[in-house]
Amino acid sequence: MRIAIFASGSGTNAEAIMNAAKTENLKAEVALIVTDKPKAKVVERASRHNVPILICDPKQFETKAAYEQEIVNELQKNEISFIALAGYMRLIGPTLLNAFRGRIVNIHPSLLPSFPGLDAIGQAFQAKVKITGVTIHYVDEGMDTGLIITQEAVRIEVEDTVDTLQKKIQKVEHQLYPSTLQTIIEEIGRLNK
Numbered sequence: 336m337r338i339a340i341f342a343s344g345s346g347t348n349a350e351a352i353m354n355a356a357k358t359e360n361l362k363a364e365v366a367l368i369v370t371d372k373p374k375a376k377v378v379e380r381a382s383r384h385n386v387p388i389l390i391c392d393p394k395q396f397e398t399k400a401a402y403e404q405e406i407v408n409e410l411q412k413n414e415i416s417f418i419a420l421a422g423y424m425r426l427i428g429p430t431l432l433n434a435f436r437g438r439i440v441n442i443h444p445s446l447l448p449s450f451p452g453l454d455a456i457g458q459a460f461q462a463k464v465k466i467t468g469v470t471i472h473y474v475d476e477g478m479d480t481g482l483i484i485t486q487e488a489v490r491i492e493v494e495d496t497v498d499t500l501q502k503k504i505q506k507v508e509h510q511l512y513p514s515t516l517q518t519i520i521e522e523i524g525r526l527n528k
């Protein structure tokens with residue numbers, strides 16, 4: 336299974352997936368990293384892992400459809416069959432969704448449907464909830480609204496700050512994302528038999 340990871344920022348989740356893909360824990364090849372931010376740290380991580388990177392700046396396209404069509408062309412050229420969004424901070428539009436329907440998943444740092452959108456960790460902290468967590472879900476046209484695949488809770492302790500909470504959440508993400516991708520890949524394999 337050749338997968339692409341989309342990321343806009345640091346890319347720690349992308350790195351966790353690339354690491355897992357070098358072991359038996361994740362039987363997939365990370366065949367492409369896609370970013371919309373030329374200066375994102377994920378670019379450096381991808382090159383360290385020798386994974387090809389597609390830098391596609393939406394500002395260079397007249398429409399979102401044209402931007403996404405360029406990405407779809409590259410995904411097809413690279414024979415990508417599955418997409419994992421990992422901190423890709425853009426809504427997926429119909430061009431990409433229709434080309435990869437049911438084959439795009441996302442990780443979000445809250446227990447959806449609570450705290451969708453930007454700064455989910457800060458939102459949970461401000462709301463003073465005692466439990467937040469991580470969600471992995473299929474992607475649809477909405478903002479963090481697709482069918483939930485799995486969730487893991489993270490407790491917010493009184494001594495936590497946004498910073499310590501973020502570290503706890505990311506630790507969970509780095510385990511949960513690769514293992515969930517492996518489960519999905521096994522399921523796809525069973526269905527294709």
Ligand code: GAR
Pocket residue numbers: 342343344345346347348349421422423442443444452453454455479505508
């Ligand atoms: C992750 O915590 C991910 O859950 C979040 O962005 C972070 C990316 O970190 N995604 C969203 O908020 C999506 N709505 P990373 O670049 O270090 O993997």
